[in-house]
Amino acid sequence: MADQSHAAETVAETGHAEVAHHGYDHFYQDPSFWVGTAIIVFFLLIIWKKIPGMVGKMLDEKSEEIAAQLDNAQTLREEASSLLAKYQREQRDAEKTAAKLLAQAEAEVELLAGEAKVHIDEMISRRTKLAEQKIAQAEANALKEIQQVAVSVAGAAARELIADNMKKADRDALIKSDIEKLDSQLH
Incomplete structure:
Protein backbone atom coordinates (compact mmCIF):
# COMPACT_ATOMS: atom_id res chain seq x y z
CA MET A 1 0.00 0.00 0.00
CA LYS A 50 22.38 -21.73 -44.88
CA ILE A 51 22.86 -18.28 -46.37
CA PRO A 52 26.66 -18.28 -45.84
CA GLY A 53 26.94 -21.52 -47.85
CA MET A 54 24.75 -20.06 -50.59
CA VAL A 55 26.79 -16.85 -50.63
CA GLY A 56 30.00 -18.89 -50.69
CA LYS A 57 28.62 -21.04 -53.51
CA MET A 58 27.59 -17.92 -55.46
CA LEU A 59 31.04 -16.40 -54.92
CA ASP A 60 32.69 -19.65 -56.01
CA GLU A 61 30.52 -19.77 -59.15
CA LYS A 62 31.29 -16.14 -59.87
CA SER A 63 35.04 -16.70 -59.36
CA GLU A 64 34.88 -19.77 -61.67
CA GLU A 65 33.04 -17.69 -64.27
CA ILE A 66 35.64 -14.93 -63.98
CA ALA A 67 38.45 -17.51 -64.24
CA ALA A 68 36.81 -18.97 -67.37
CA GLN A 69 36.50 -15.48 -68.85
CA LEU A 70 40.16 -14.79 -68.04
CA ASP A 71 41.18 -18.08 -69.68
CA ASN A 72 39.05 -17.21 -72.70
CA ALA A 73 40.56 -13.74 -72.83
CA GLN A 74 44.06 -15.24 -72.62
CA THR A 75 43.22 -17.67 -75.45
CA LEU A 76 41.80 -14.82 -77.54
CA ARG A 77 44.89 -12.73 -76.82
CA GLU A 78 47.18 -15.57 -77.93
CA GLU A 79 45.10 -16.09 -81.09
CA ALA A 80 45.21 -12.36 -81.80
CA SER A 81 48.99 -12.31 -81.29
CA SER A 82 49.39 -15.29 -83.61
CA LEU A 83 47.14 -13.66 -86.25
CA LEU A 84 49.06 -10.41 -85.93
CA ALA A 85 52.37 -12.22 -86.40
CA LYS A 86 50.91 -14.09 -89.40
CA TYR A 87 49.65 -10.88 -91.01
CA GLN A 88 52.98 -9.17 -90.37
CA ARG A 89 54.80 -12.07 -92.08
CA GLU A 90 52.34 -11.95 -94.98
CA GLN A 91 52.83 -8.18 -95.26
CA ARG A 92 56.63 -8.59 -95.34
CA ASP A 93 56.30 -11.36 -97.94
CA ALA A 94 53.95 -9.18 -100.00
CA GLU A 95 56.41 -6.28 -99.81
CA LYS A 96 59.25 -8.57 -100.95
CA THR A 97 57.10 -9.89 -103.81
CA ALA A 98 56.13 -6.36 -104.81
CA ALA A 99 59.80 -5.32 -104.80
CA LYS A 100 60.70 -8.32 -106.99
CA LEU A 101 57.83 -7.57 -109.38
CA LEU A 102 58.88 -3.93 -109.56
CA ALA A 103 62.49 -4.92 -110.31
CA GLN A 104 61.31 -7.34 -113.01
CA ALA A 105 59.03 -4.70 -114.51
CA GLU A 106 61.89 -2.19 -114.57
CA ALA A 107 64.17 -4.75 -116.25
CA GLU A 108 61.47 -5.51 -118.83
CA VAL A 109 60.96 -1.80 -119.47
CA GLU A 110 64.70 -1.36 -120.01
CA LEU A 111 64.78 -4.38 -122.33
CA LEU A 112 61.74 -3.18 -124.28
CA ALA A 113 63.20 0.33 -124.47
CA GLY A 114 66.46 -1.11 -125.84
CA GLU A 115 64.56 -3.25 -128.37
CA ALA A 116 62.42 -0.27 -129.36
CA LYS A 117 65.54 1.86 -129.85
CA VAL A 118 67.13 -0.82 -132.03
CA HIS A 119 63.87 -1.19 -133.96
CA ILE A 120 63.59 2.58 -134.41
CA ASP A 121 67.26 2.79 -135.50
CA GLU A 122 66.68 -0.02 -138.05
CA MET A 123 63.52 1.67 -139.31
CA ILE A 124 65.31 5.01 -139.65
CA SER A 125 68.18 3.30 -141.46
CA ARG A 126 65.79 1.54 -143.87
CA ARG A 127 63.85 4.71 -144.52
CA THR A 128 67.05 6.68 -145.00
CA LYS A 129 68.30 4.11 -147.55
CA LEU A 130 64.91 4.11 -149.28
CA ALA A 131 64.93 7.91 -149.40
CA GLU A 132 68.50 7.89 -150.74
CA GLN A 133 67.47 5.35 -153.40
CA LYS A 134 64.47 7.47 -154.37
CA ILE A 135 66.67 10.54 -154.51
CA ALA A 136 69.26 8.70 -156.66
CA GLN A 137 66.49 7.40 -158.95
CA ALA A 138 64.96 10.89 -159.17
CA GLU A 139 68.40 12.28 -159.97
CA ALA A 140 68.91 9.59 -162.66
CA ASN A 141 65.45 10.29 -164.12
CA ALA A 142 66.11 14.02 -164.07
CA LEU A 143 69.48 13.45 -165.72
CA LYS A 144 67.88 11.29 -168.43
CA GLU A 145 65.19 13.90 -169.00
CA ILE A 146 67.82 16.61 -169.14
CA GLN A 147 69.85 14.51 -171.59
CA GLN A 148 66.77 13.85 -173.71
CA VAL A 149 65.88 17.53 -173.69
CA ALA A 150 69.49 18.38 -174.48
CA VAL A 151 69.54 15.82 -177.32
CA SER A 152 66.23 17.12 -178.61
CA VAL A 153 67.38 20.71 -178.38
CA ALA A 154 70.76 19.84 -179.89
CA GLY A 155 69.10 17.82 -182.67
CA ALA A 156 66.67 20.61 -183.41
CA ALA A 157 69.45 23.16 -183.36
CA ALA A 158 71.61 20.93 -185.54
CA ARG A 159 68.77 20.48 -188.02
CA GLU A 160 68.20 24.14 -188.19
CA LEU A 161 71.89 24.82 -188.66
CA ILE A 162 72.24 22.08 -191.20
CA ALA A 163 69.09 23.12 -193.00
CA ASP A 164 70.25 26.68 -193.14
CA ASN A 165 73.77 25.80 -194.26
CA MET A 166 73.13 22.87 -196.53
CA LYS A 167 72.19 23.18 -200.12
CA LYS A 168 69.55 21.20 -201.87
CA ALA A 169 71.96 18.99 -203.78
CA ASP A 170 73.89 18.15 -200.65
CA ARG A 171 70.66 17.29 -198.97
CA ASP A 172 69.58 14.97 -201.73
CA ALA A 173 72.97 13.25 -201.72
CA LEU A 174 72.81 12.79 -197.93
CA ILE A 175 69.31 11.30 -198.14
CA LYS A 176 70.37 8.99 -200.90
CA SER A 177 73.38 7.74 -198.97
CA ASP A 178 71.24 7.16 -195.87
CA ILE A 179 68.74 5.14 -197.93
CA GLU A 180 71.55 3.04 -199.35
CA LYS A 181 72.88 2.36 -195.83
CA LEU A 182 69.47 1.26 -194.71
CA ASP A 183 69.03 -1.00 -197.72
CA SER A 184 72.39 -2.63 -197.18
CA GLN A 185 71.53 -3.26 -193.47
CA LEU A 186 68.21 -4.80 -194.39
CA HIS A 187 69.64 -7.20 -196.94
Whole structure:
Protein backbone atom coordinates (compact mmCIF):
# COMPACT_ATOMS: atom_id res chain seq x y z
CA MET A 1 0.00 0.00 0.00
CA ALA A 2 2.77 2.28 0.57
CA ASP A 3 3.62 1.95 -3.10
CA GLN A 4 0.13 2.95 -4.02
CA SER A 5 0.23 6.04 -1.87
CA HIS A 6 3.59 6.91 -3.37
CA ALA A 7 2.07 6.51 -6.83
CA ALA A 8 -0.86 8.70 -5.89
CA GLU A 9 1.50 11.39 -4.63
CA THR A 10 3.48 11.26 -7.83
CA VAL A 11 0.31 11.61 -9.88
CA ALA A 12 -0.69 14.61 -7.80
CA GLU A 13 2.71 16.23 -8.18
CA THR A 14 3.42 15.58 -11.81
CA GLY A 15 -0.01 15.11 -13.18
CA HIS A 16 0.94 11.82 -14.79
CA ALA A 17 0.54 8.38 -13.59
CA GLU A 18 3.73 6.43 -13.55
CA VAL A 19 3.60 2.77 -14.09
CA ALA A 20 5.35 0.81 -11.49
CA HIS A 21 8.53 -0.65 -12.76
CA HIS A 22 9.19 -4.10 -11.74
CA GLY A 23 12.50 -5.79 -12.59
CA TYR A 24 11.27 -7.54 -15.77
CA ASP A 25 9.14 -4.73 -17.10
CA HIS A 26 12.07 -2.44 -17.50
CA PHE A 27 14.04 -5.14 -19.41
CA TYR A 28 11.46 -5.47 -22.25
CA GLN A 29 11.12 -1.75 -22.75
CA ASP A 30 14.81 -1.19 -23.34
CA PRO A 31 15.46 -0.65 -27.13
CA SER A 32 18.91 -2.20 -26.95
CA PHE A 33 17.29 -5.46 -25.88
CA TRP A 34 15.16 -5.49 -29.02
CA VAL A 35 18.07 -4.50 -31.28
CA GLY A 36 20.25 -7.26 -29.78
CA THR A 37 17.42 -9.76 -30.05
CA ALA A 38 16.80 -8.79 -33.71
CA ILE A 39 20.50 -9.18 -34.53
CA ILE A 40 20.66 -12.59 -32.88
CA VAL A 41 17.48 -13.72 -34.65
CA PHE A 42 18.85 -12.37 -37.93
CA PHE A 43 22.10 -14.32 -37.60
CA LEU A 44 20.25 -17.45 -36.49
CA LEU A 45 17.98 -17.19 -39.54
CA ILE A 46 21.01 -16.69 -41.80
CA ILE A 47 22.69 -19.77 -40.35
CA TRP A 48 19.46 -21.82 -40.30
CA LYS A 49 18.72 -21.01 -43.99
CA LYS A 50 22.38 -21.73 -44.88
CA ILE A 51 22.86 -18.28 -46.37
CA PRO A 52 26.66 -18.28 -45.84
CA GLY A 53 26.94 -21.52 -47.85
CA MET A 54 24.75 -20.06 -50.59
CA VAL A 55 26.79 -16.85 -50.63
CA GLY A 56 30.00 -18.89 -50.69
CA LYS A 57 28.62 -21.04 -53.51
CA MET A 58 27.59 -17.92 -55.46
CA LEU A 59 31.04 -16.40 -54.92
CA ASP A 60 32.69 -19.65 -56.01
CA GLU A 61 30.52 -19.77 -59.15
CA LYS A 62 31.29 -16.14 -59.87
CA SER A 63 35.04 -16.70 -59.36
CA GLU A 64 34.88 -19.77 -61.67
CA GLU A 65 33.04 -17.69 -64.27
CA ILE A 66 35.64 -14.93 -63.98
CA ALA A 67 38.45 -17.51 -64.24
CA ALA A 68 36.81 -18.97 -67.37
CA GLN A 69 36.50 -15.48 -68.85
CA LEU A 70 40.16 -14.79 -68.04
CA ASP A 71 41.18 -18.08 -69.68
CA ASN A 72 39.05 -17.21 -72.70
CA ALA A 73 40.56 -13.74 -72.83
CA GLN A 74 44.06 -15.24 -72.62
CA THR A 75 43.22 -17.67 -75.45
CA LEU A 76 41.80 -14.82 -77.54
CA ARG A 77 44.89 -12.73 -76.82
CA GLU A 78 47.18 -15.57 -77.93
CA GLU A 79 45.10 -16.09 -81.09
CA ALA A 80 45.21 -12.36 -81.80
CA SER A 81 48.99 -12.31 -81.29
CA SER A 82 49.39 -15.29 -83.61
CA LEU A 83 47.14 -13.66 -86.25
CA LEU A 84 49.06 -10.41 -85.93
CA ALA A 85 52.37 -12.22 -86.40
CA LYS A 86 50.91 -14.09 -89.40
CA TYR A 87 49.65 -10.88 -91.01
CA GLN A 88 52.98 -9.17 -90.37
CA ARG A 89 54.80 -12.07 -92.08
CA GLU A 90 52.34 -11.95 -94.98
CA GLN A 91 52.83 -8.18 -95.26
CA ARG A 92 56.63 -8.59 -95.34
CA ASP A 93 56.30 -11.36 -97.94
CA ALA A 94 53.95 -9.18 -100.00
CA GLU A 95 56.41 -6.28 -99.81
CA LYS A 96 59.25 -8.57 -100.95
CA THR A 97 57.10 -9.89 -103.81
CA ALA A 98 56.13 -6.36 -104.81
CA ALA A 99 59.80 -5.32 -104.80
CA LYS A 100 60.70 -8.32 -106.99
CA LEU A 101 57.83 -7.57 -109.38
CA LEU A 102 58.88 -3.93 -109.56
CA ALA A 103 62.49 -4.92 -110.31
CA GLN A 104 61.31 -7.34 -113.01
CA ALA A 105 59.03 -4.70 -114.51
CA GLU A 106 61.89 -2.19 -114.57
CA ALA A 107 64.17 -4.75 -116.25
CA GLU A 108 61.47 -5.51 -118.83
CA VAL A 109 60.96 -1.80 -119.47
CA GLU A 110 64.70 -1.36 -120.01
CA LEU A 111 64.78 -4.38 -122.33
CA LEU A 112 61.74 -3.18 -124.28
CA ALA A 113 63.20 0.33 -124.47
CA GLY A 114 66.46 -1.11 -125.84
CA GLU A 115 64.56 -3.25 -128.37
CA ALA A 116 62.42 -0.27 -129.36
CA LYS A 117 65.54 1.86 -129.85
CA VAL A 118 67.13 -0.82 -132.03
CA HIS A 119 63.87 -1.19 -133.96
CA ILE A 120 63.59 2.58 -134.41
CA ASP A 121 67.26 2.79 -135.50
CA GLU A 122 66.68 -0.02 -138.05
CA MET A 123 63.52 1.67 -139.31
CA ILE A 124 65.31 5.01 -139.65
CA SER A 125 68.18 3.30 -141.46
CA ARG A 126 65.79 1.54 -143.87
CA ARG A 127 63.85 4.71 -144.52
CA THR A 128 67.05 6.68 -145.00
CA LYS A 129 68.30 4.11 -147.55
CA LEU A 130 64.91 4.11 -149.28
CA ALA A 131 64.93 7.91 -149.40
CA GLU A 132 68.50 7.89 -150.74
CA GLN A 133 67.47 5.35 -153.40
CA LYS A 134 64.47 7.47 -154.37
CA ILE A 135 66.67 10.54 -154.51
CA ALA A 136 69.26 8.70 -156.66
CA GLN A 137 66.49 7.40 -158.95
CA ALA A 138 64.96 10.89 -159.17
CA GLU A 139 68.40 12.28 -159.97
CA ALA A 140 68.91 9.59 -162.66
CA ASN A 141 65.45 10.29 -164.12
CA ALA A 142 66.11 14.02 -164.07
CA LEU A 143 69.48 13.45 -165.72
CA LYS A 144 67.88 11.29 -168.43
CA GLU A 145 65.19 13.90 -169.00
CA ILE A 146 67.82 16.61 -169.14
CA GLN A 147 69.85 14.51 -171.59
CA GLN A 148 66.77 13.85 -173.71
CA VAL A 149 65.88 17.53 -173.69
CA ALA A 150 69.49 18.38 -174.48
CA VAL A 151 69.54 15.82 -177.32
CA SER A 152 66.23 17.12 -178.61
CA VAL A 153 67.38 20.71 -178.38
CA ALA A 154 70.76 19.84 -179.89
CA GLY A 155 69.10 17.82 -182.67
CA ALA A 156 66.67 20.61 -183.41
CA ALA A 157 69.45 23.16 -183.36
CA ALA A 158 71.61 20.93 -185.54
CA ARG A 159 68.77 20.48 -188.02
CA GLU A 160 68.20 24.14 -188.19
CA LEU A 161 71.89 24.82 -188.66
CA ILE A 162 72.24 22.08 -191.20
CA ALA A 163 69.09 23.12 -193.00
CA ASP A 164 70.25 26.68 -193.14
CA ASN A 165 73.77 25.80 -194.26
CA MET A 166 73.13 22.87 -196.53
CA LYS A 167 72.19 23.18 -200.12
CA LYS A 168 69.55 21.20 -201.87
CA ALA A 169 71.96 18.99 -203.78
CA ASP A 170 73.89 18.15 -200.65
CA ARG A 171 70.66 17.29 -198.97
CA ASP A 172 69.58 14.97 -201.73
CA ALA A 173 72.97 13.25 -201.72
CA LEU A 174 72.81 12.79 -197.93
CA ILE A 175 69.31 11.30 -198.14
CA LYS A 176 70.37 8.99 -200.90
CA SER A 177 73.38 7.74 -198.97
CA ASP A 178 71.24 7.16 -195.87
CA ILE A 179 68.74 5.14 -197.93
CA GLU A 180 71.55 3.04 -199.35
CA LYS A 181 72.88 2.36 -195.83
CA LEU A 182 69.47 1.26 -194.71
CA ASP A 183 69.03 -1.00 -197.72
CA SER A 184 72.39 -2.63 -197.18
CA GLN A 185 71.53 -3.26 -193.47
CA LEU A 186 68.21 -4.80 -194.39
CA HIS A 187 69.64 -7.20 -196.94
